[in-house]
Amino acid sequence: MIAIISDIHSNLEALQAVLDDIEKRGIQRIVCLGDIVGYGPNPRECLDLIMERCEACVCGNHDVAVFYEPYSFNLGAERAAFWTRTCLEEEPNKEVRDRRWQFLGSRPVKYRGEGFLCVHGSPRKPINEYIFADDVFSNPNKLMDNFRRLEEMTCFVGHTHVPGVLLDDPYFDPPDELGEPDVFELGERAIINVGSVGQPRDRDWRASYVVLKEDRVEFKRVKYDIEKTVKKIRSIGDLDDFLAERLKEGR
Numbered sequence: 001m002i003a004i005i006s007d008i009h010s011n012l013e014a015l016q017a018v019l020d021d022i023e024k025r026g027i028q029r030i031v032c033l034g035d036i037v038g039y040g041p042n043p044r045e046c047l048d049l050i051m052e053r054c055e056a057c058v059c060g061n062h063d064v065a066v067f068y069e070p071y072s073f074n075l076g077a078e079r080a081a082f083w084t085r086t087c088l089e090e091e092p093n094k095e096v097r098d099r100r101w102q103f104l105g106s107r108p109v110k111y112r113g114e115g116f117l118c119v120h121g122s123p124r125k126p127i128n129e130y131i132f133a134d135d136v137f138s139n140p141n142k143l144m145d146n147f148r149r150l151e152e153m154t155c156f157v158g159h160t161h162v163p164g165v166l167l168d169d170p171y172f173d174p175p176d177e178l179g180e181p182d183v184f185e186l187g188e189r190a191i192i193n194v195g196s197v198g199q200p201r202d203r204d205w206r207a208s209y210v211v212l213k214e215d216r217v218e219f220k221r222v223k224y225d226i227e228k229t230v231k232k233i234r235s236i237g238d239l240d241d242f243l244a245e246r247l248k249e250g251r
Contacts, residue, residue: 002027002029003022003027003029003212004030004033004209004211004212005030005031005032005033006032006033006060006120006159006197007033007034007159007195007199008035009035009039010036011039011040011042011197011198011199011207012040012042014224014226016224017225018207022209025211030053031054031111031156032050033057033060033120033156033158034063034127034158035062035158036050036057036060036063038060038063038084040198043084043087046198047088047100057111058109058118058119058126061127061159062077062081065081066084066085066104067105071128075240076240076243079240083239110126112152116152116212117150117152117156118155118156118157119156119157120158122191123146123150124145124149131159131160132160133162133166133172133174136166136171140170143170143191147189153186153190154186154191156192156193156212157193158195158196159193160193161196161201162195163200164193165191165192165193167188167190168188168190182218182220183216185215186215194208199247203249204221206221207221207223231244
């Protein structure tokens, strides 16, 4: 079994809750699809946990933004990226500081497992391209091009923060509308969005991740101390209060 997580966004309470849930299930292997940082109040601690617990981690667009100028970010996301950069730079222990920067800056854009691909965004543009559920209707050519570029049967993505399964019909199923609720039986070519640990956007505030088994993918939701995270965000002047409010609304 492999747990696949994504889009932690410096939400320590959500990450700890998910890691605890993974441990209770006896899962030893964890893969992260990027965006460890950005938006939230605990980038240092989240980086440390990902470095300690994950066997692999790919690069997300917010991870890149900490090194370079944020690309196509709204004002709140941009301010959060700059604050995150400052937070990492102000770590007083040079060895710890350098280790975090080295890890964050050396993430690959793709990770290949046994029969599956992991990226942050999409197969054709691993870091920045969003694959939305409504692309099934509004941009089917984008979806089909991504499937054409996909060598594996299954690709795991994050980035949109909305969990679900895209098939090359094209068709999209949210977890609760799968044949067996919250379970996808492997066998068809699929792009699977694992959702977000730290900032879900499907109107469900609980942290989201998936468990990959031999013949199926199971979607999981985990409660966490959301009010603690909300208070932390509100206490940091450089983080927009909207970043706290959206957590409670799951958007």
